[in-house]
Amino acid sequence: MRDTFITALLAHARINKQVILVTGDLGFGVLDGFIKELPSQFINAGVAEQNMTGLSTGLALEGKNVFTYSIANFPILRCLEQIRNDVLYHSASVNIVSVGGGFSYGALGMSHHATEDIAILRALPGLRVFAPCDEQETVGLLAEMIASPSPTYLRLDKSKVEGDCGERFVPNRLRKMREGKHAVILGYGGIVAEALVAAEALSSDGIECAIYSTHTLKPFDAATLLLLASQYDTLVTVEEHVPIGGLASVAADIFLDAGLKPKRFARICLPDAFSSIVGSQEYLRKRHGLDASAIAAQVSKLMGN
Amino acid sequence: MIDTVDLARRIRRHAVEMTHLGKSSHVGSVLSMTDIIAVLYGCVMRFDPANTKWPDRDRFILSKGHAGAGIYAALAECGFFPIAKLRTHYQDGSDLSGHVSHKGVPGVELSTGSLGHGLPVAVGMAKAAQLNSTQYRVFCVLSDGECDAGSNWEAAMFASHHRLHSLTVIIDYNKIQSLGTVAETLALEPFADKWRSFGWDVREVDGHDHGQLKDALAPVKRTNDKPLCVIAHTIKGKGVSFMENSVLWHYRTPQGEEYQAACRELDVAGSDYA
Numbered sequence: 001m002r003d004t005f006i007t008a009l010l011a012h013a014r015i016n017k018q019v020i021l022v023t024g025d026l027g028f029g030v031l032d033g034f035i036k037e038l039p040s041q042f043i044n045a046g047v048a049e050q051n052m053t054g055l056s057t058g059l060a061l062e063g064k065n066v067f068t069y070s071i072a073n074f075p076i077l078r079c080l081e082q083i084r085n086d087v088l089y090h091s092a093s094v095n096i097v098s099v100g101g102g103f104s105y106g107a108l109g110m111s112h113h114a115t116e117d118i119a120i121l122r123a124l125p126g127l128r129v130f131a132p133c134d135e136q137e138t139v140g141l142l143a144e145m146i147a148s149p150s151p152t153y154l155r156l157d158k159s160k161v162e163g164d165c166g167e168r169f170v171p172n173r174l175r176k177m178r179e180g181k182h183a184v185i186l187g188y189g190g191i192v193a194e195a196l197v198a199a200e201a202l203s204s205d206g207i208e209c210a211i212y213s214t215h216t217l218k219p220f221d222a223a224t225l226l227l228l229a230s231q232y233d234t235l236v237t238v239e240e241h242v243p244i245g246g247l248a249s250v251a252a253d254i255f256l257d258a259g260l261k262p263k264r265f266a267r268i269c270l271p272d273a274f275s276s277i278v279g280s281q282e283y284l285r286k287r288h289g290l291d292a293s294a295i296a297a298q299v300s301k302l303m304g305n
Numbered sequence: 306m307i308d309t310v311d312l313a314r315r316i317r318r319h320a321v322e323m324t325h326l327g328k329s330s331h332v333g334s335v336l337s338m339t340d341i342i343a344v345l346y347g348c349v350m351r352f353d354p355a356n357t358k359w360p361d362r363d364r365f366i367l368s369k370g371h372a373g374a375g376i377y378a379a380l381a382e383c384g385f386f387p388i389a390k391l392r393t394h395y396q397d398g399s400d401l402s403g404h405v406s407h408k409g410v411p412g413v414e415l416s417t418g419s420l421g422h423g424l425p426v427a428v429g430m431a432k433a434a435q436l437n438s439t440q441y442r443v444f445c446v447l448s449d450g451e452c453d454a455g456s457n458w459e460a461a462m463f464a465s466h467h468r469l470h471s472l473t474v475i476i477d478y479n480k481i482q483s484l485g486t487v488a489e490t491l492a493l494e495p496f497a498d499k500w501r502s503f504g505w506d507v508r509e510v511d512g513h514d515h516g517q518l519k520d521a522l523a524p525v526k527r528t529n530d531k532p533l534c535v536i537a538h539t540i541k542g543k544g545v546s547f548m549e550n551s552v553l554w555h556y557r558t559p560q561g562e563e564y565q566a567a568c569r570e571l572d573v574a575g576s577d578y579a
Binding site: 020040043045046048050051053054055056057058059060061062063064081082085086089090 | 407414415416417418419421422424425426427428429430431432433434436437455456459460462463
């Protein structure tokens with residue numbers, strides 16, 4: 001999705017000269033095409049995320065549509081106050097792009113595990129929060145960031161849903177990735193691929209799960225969620241994120257506001273803890289009960305099987 | 306031509322009145338930088354109060370946002386909004402917050418309050434001027450204490466690396482910060498050398514001498530493409546004798562006899578308050 005994003009950004013930047021890409025000294029080999037073709041629209045701010053975010057605010061206040069780019073927690077946590085006070089309070093057109101959501105960089109250690117980002121950034125007023133599961137969503141969400149230049153956080157996962165499955169991407173709408181009549185599973189990012197595999201396994205046991213990608217976590221498509229809650233007795237959220245403040249919390253908040261209590265509502269997520277154990281994204285998902293077989297087992301158990 | 310000495314006196318008097326009415330702190334920080342602000346708004350910066358988004362205007366950012374009362378006073382004196390609005394400062398329902406805010410306040414480019422934010426944004430504005438080949442200047446006033454923040458040094462490196470010569474930083478170097486002196490908190494010296502080593506031109510001036518300030522800040526043709534750092538040696542609380550060089554007046558609000566005494570020192574015949 002990273003390469004897809006950069007290719008699509010370059011295409012937009014060729015036409016829209018206000019687009020500026022600012023990196024925090026990361027993107028080796030990935031940004032070369034952009035730098036070579038549009039050097040005047042590229043800035044390497046160095047290993048200095050606070051200044052990267054502040055200067056991007058200054059550029060945006062002068063009319064630029066800026067994309068800050070780094071990996072995992074670097075473009076969001078060191079400079080969180082710059083995002084809050086500078087970018088958001090001034091409604092500056094700064095889009096924060098983080099490559100490596102969840103355990104994408106699992107083997108690099110806890111510093112590189114981006115597992116609280118959705119909760120932290122969703123709490124900030126005026127920030128859109130996007131997390132695509134495949135290339136179609138990545139391209140579609142980027143188009144939104146170009147067309148409507150308001151502050152955005154884009155979480156790009158290393159893993160993804162391969163190929164072209166599911167409904168066509170529509171902005172601000174939950175996207176159906178699989179039909180199913182017995183239960184509905186919602187997730188964002190590459191873990192949707194695990195949910196799809198889990199659904200196939202459950203299907204062989206006679207449980208048909210619908211899968212929805214929640215690519216836009218803020219603003220959230222509450223209407224579709226409430227419709228799903230009225231159609232299904234079993235609703236499960238899956239996310240590579242701590243339990244606090246993620247997709248499960250989004251759904252619970254919407255149910256609370258609507259006065260609705262789904263019959264069976266469960267979350268599959270990480271524990272409220274750091275992982276000192278390292279490994280590939282695939283390994284860490286399995287270790288923390290987020291892989292396809294664990295998802296299938298949890299849904300099956302929830303449904304009384 | 307605006308009399309910058311008179312403008313400075315008026316800003317000081319407003320600051321005492323605003324912090325008295327609002328029972329707010331930081332009057333010493335306002336008085337410290339008042340002459341810098343008066344010279345900038347009185348004869349250095351280009352702006353149009355009737356067109357606050359004029360593309361060629363000079364940009365001003367107050368990074369030491371706690372001295373916001375001074376900027377509000379300067380903007381009101383320059384015609385950005387009615388002087389009467391100053392009396393709402395720090396009051397319930399006001400948009401004139403203690404730390405400077407741009408919302409509902411014409412002329413403020415950036416809201417600040419957490420130290421170390423202003424310079425990176427000023428750097429972005431200067432970088433945009435370079436990219437767009439526009440001619441405006443960007444001014445950013447920093448406190449000395451906030452130079453403890455690493456974000457300023459990230460921005461300082463970026464500004465010189467990118468040759469942002471339209472950028473001028475002015476440091477209100479009153480040598481007092483929140484809990485004591487700068488020297489005993491985190492020594493900044495050799496301060497000018499720090500900025501020079503980061504690739505900046507440096508001028509040191511008496512921050513209360515309008516002639517020196519005008520000379521340092523004048524829009525003369527620069528002989529190189531370095532950003533400019535003006536270290537303005539100032540006195541915290543300048544202009545009210547018992548507030549000068551006192552950390553107490555970072556916090557204390559002028560009330561009662563102290564308020565009366567401050568007014569007597571600042572009021573002159575014919576002014577709004579005398």
